[in-house]
Amino acid sequence: MTALAPRVCVPVAAHDDFDGWRDSARRLIQAGIAPDRVIWSLPGAVAGDLFAGDPPPDLAGDAPPAAAPPVLASRDYLELAGRAALHADPARFDLLYRLLWRLQTAPRLMDDRADRDVRAIDALARTVRRDIHKMRAFVRFRVVEDAHGETYVAWFEPGHHILRANGGFFVRRFAGMRWSILTPQGALHWDGETLREGPPADRGDAPAGDPAEALWRTYYASIFNPARLKIGAMVKEMPRRYWKNLPEADLIPELIASAQAREAAMIALGGEQAGRPPETLAALDAAVAACRRCAIGCNGTRAVPGHGPVDARLMVVGEQPGDHEELAGRPFVGPAGQVLRDHARTAGLDLDAARLTNAVRHFKHVPQGKQRLHQTPTAREIDTCRWWLDAERHLVRPRVVLALGASAARALLGRTISLQQERGRFVPLDDGAQLLITSHPAYLLRLGEAARVAEAARFAADLALVAGA
C-alpha cells in the first residue's frame, strides 16, 4: 500500500452555489488533485472534521497556471450538475467532482446511461427537478393588506436547496403582484420591480389564513369524484410531507371515508336496472307484474301487459293504462281506446293484428272520492319503464311503431319531443323499424267541439299514413 496523498479541504460558499463550486473544481482538476483527495466543506458543517485536510494549494490564486490544459465538461454534464448541485445530499459535490474528473479522460462518458455515476447524477437531478416543480405547484399565497396595498405571502418548506433557482418562475408568473415566499432556508420578496432575498423565516411570519380558502376548499371537495377513488395515485403526486402547508389537504381523510358510501348510494338508486331482459313475452309479463322499480310500480295497482300477436307488424304504444285498463288487465279498453278503434276502422287499420302496449305499465293516479284520476308519468318514470318496452320490442320486432302522445314518444326516442313539430312523419328507430308519432286519443276527448274536429282530422290523417305503410 502506498502512503495516502494529503487531502485538501475546499469550501463551498452556499448550498446552492454551483458557479462557485465550478470555479473551485476547475482549479482542482488543473492542479491534478484526484477525487479521493478532495473534501467539500459545506456551510454549517462541523469544522475540524476527522479527515479535514490542508487548504487547497492554488485555489486562492487569480489565474490558473498558463500551461494547464482546459477542463472538459460536456453540455449534458453541466445541465445535470447544475441541478444535482441543489440536492440536499451532503455527498453531491463528491459525485459531481468524480464525474468531472472521469470526463477528462472519457469525454463521452455522459452517454453511458448505464454507468453508475451517470445514473446517480441523473437521479439527483431528477429529484431536484421534481422538487422545483412541486414548489411551483404547492406554494399557496395568502393576502395581507398594508400601507402599500395587497401583498401575497406564502410559507413553503422545500425538500432541497431550490429557493433561489425558482425565483425567476414566480417573478415571470406574478410580475404584477407584490409577493413574498418565506422558507426555512431564506426568503424571496418581489415588489413589482426587483427581487430581494431575505433571511430564513418561521411559519409564524406568514399569515394564518385567507378568505379565498373557503372557496378553494369547496372547489377541491366538489371536483372530486367519489366513484373513482385512487388514493395511491394521489399520494404519489402529492406526497404527505406537503400536506401541512396546503389549505385543502385536511379535507382528504373525510373525502376518502365518505367516498364508498356516496358511490354505493348512487349505484343503489339506479342499480335495479341490471340483469338480462326476459326471453319470452310470458316471462316479460310475469316480470312486469312484479316490477317495483319506480313509485308507480309500488302503488298497488295491477300491471297491464301488452296485448296482441307475437309477430305483429305494427306496435301501438300508448302512455299508460287508465282506470278501465287496470281493471280489465288489457290496454286500450277504456274511452280513449274506443276513440282509437273508431279511427283505426275508418283508416283501414286492423288493430287485432297489432301489438297494443304502453310506455308505462302501471296506472299512475290520485284518488278523488270514488274516482281514480289519471296523472302523467314523469320523464324518469318513463325512462325506468323503457327497459320493459325495449324488451317487448326486441321480442315482437314490429316493422312499424305508432306512438300515441309525448310520453310514448319519449319511451321510444329517449327525449322529450315537441309533438306538433314531430308528428305525422316516419323516423327510423335504432332497430330499423319506422316510427310515427301522433297525439293520444284521450287528448281528443278533452278538446272542445271545434278543436276536436280539427284534431280528429289530423289524427285520422296520421293513422291513414300508418295504414299505408
Added chain:
Amino acid sequence: MTQPSTLEKLAILADAAKYDASCASSGTTRRDSKGSKTGKGIGSTEGMGICHAYAPDGRCISLLKVLLTNHCIFDCHYCINRKSSNVRRARFSPQEVADLTMAFYRRNYIEGLFLSSGIIKSSSHTMEQLIESARILREEYEFRGYIHLKTIPEADPELVRRAGLFADRVSINVELPTVAGLTRLAPDKSAPRIAGAMDLMAGAIVEGRDARRRFRHAPRYAPAGQSTQMIVGADAASDAEIMTKSSGLYGAFGMRRVYYSAFSPIPDASAVLPLKRPPLMREHRLYQSDWLMRFYGYSLDDVHAAADPGGMLPLDIDPKLAFALKFRDRFPVDVNRAPRELLLRVPGLGVRAVNGIVSARRMRRLDLADLARLTQSLTKVRPFIIAADWRPVILADRADLRAIVAPRASEQLELFA
C-alpha cells in the same frame, strides 16, 4: 327561493364539471406577465403544465374547472346536467367566473380556467357567454395564464372560431364512440354536426399557425390545439371500435389529445343507463393503447391484434404485453443491435429506457447488469430480450410465459385501492 351564494354556486357548478376528464395545462406557447401594458398583468405558461393539487380520485387539479351554468335544454342520458335530471341548478355570470379565476390564480391554486356550460336559451347564446368570460380575463385583467374553452358544436361557426382567439385550448366532446350510441344516449346531439365543428376548428388552427408564419403580429390562435373526450362503458362499443374512432379523430382533426372517461355513476341518473362501478381498468387500458399509437409506433391494426375476437383488450395485462404474447415469433430482440422501433415493442421498456439503451450501447455491449440499471424491472423484460450475457428460452416453447410476465393480482388491485 333565495339566490345561492358564490360558495354554493361554486359547489354546484364544480360538481357538475367533474365528469370532464381533461385538466391539462400543457403544450401552449411560453408567455409571462413581465412588461405587461399596465404593469398589472398576471400569469405565465411555460410549456409544461403544473398540477396544483390532486384529489383522492388521483386526478390532477390544474385548472379551475367549472360550468357557467348547469341549466341545460339538452337531455343526454349520461349527463348529470340533462334537462330531466333533478339536480340543483345554478348560474355564474362571465364576470363572476373571471373574478374567481383571478382570485384562485393569484394565490397559486391553479394554472388557469377550463370553462364549459350547459346549454341555455340557444347554443350561440351560451357560446357568447363562454367567450365573454375569456375575453374579460384576457383584456380586462391582462391574464396570461391558461384558458381551455369547451366549444358548443351547435353554435354559430363564427363564434366557434372566435373562441380560439382567447383560449389556449378548445375542445368539443365526441361523447360516444358510435353514432348509434350517440343517437340513443344523446338524442339532441348530432354526430355530423360534432364532426363539422371539429373540422372547422382544425381548419382555423392550421390557418392561425400559417398566418403566424407569415405575419409576426398575427394573433395566436388556440396554441394548445383541440382535444376531445369519449365516454367509455355507457354504450356497447368495444375497445377496438373506440380505438378506431380515436385514431380517426387524431388523423382527421389533428387532435392533441383524446380523453377516455369511464362512465361513472351520477346522482339522479337516467333510468336508461344501468349504474355500476366505473370501468377504471378498461379506461386505463385504452389510455395505454392510445400511448402505444402515439409514442411507440403501433398502428391501429397492431392495437386491434392485441384485442380478443370480441374487440376487447385484456384487463389483466397491458396491451403491449398482450401484443407481444400474441406475436412471440418477433422476440427475443437483441438490445445491442435491434433498431429503436423494435426495442419500443419490448414489454417493460419505456421510451426513457430505450433512449438509455440506444445511447449506452454506442459505448459498449450491454449485459443484464446494465439493463437492470436502465429498466424498471428486469424480470418483466428478460424473456423478450437478448443481451451480451443472456439469451432466453425460445418464447414459443413456453406455455407458462403469460404466468411469468403477467403482474400478480395484488398489483392490479392497487389501482382500485
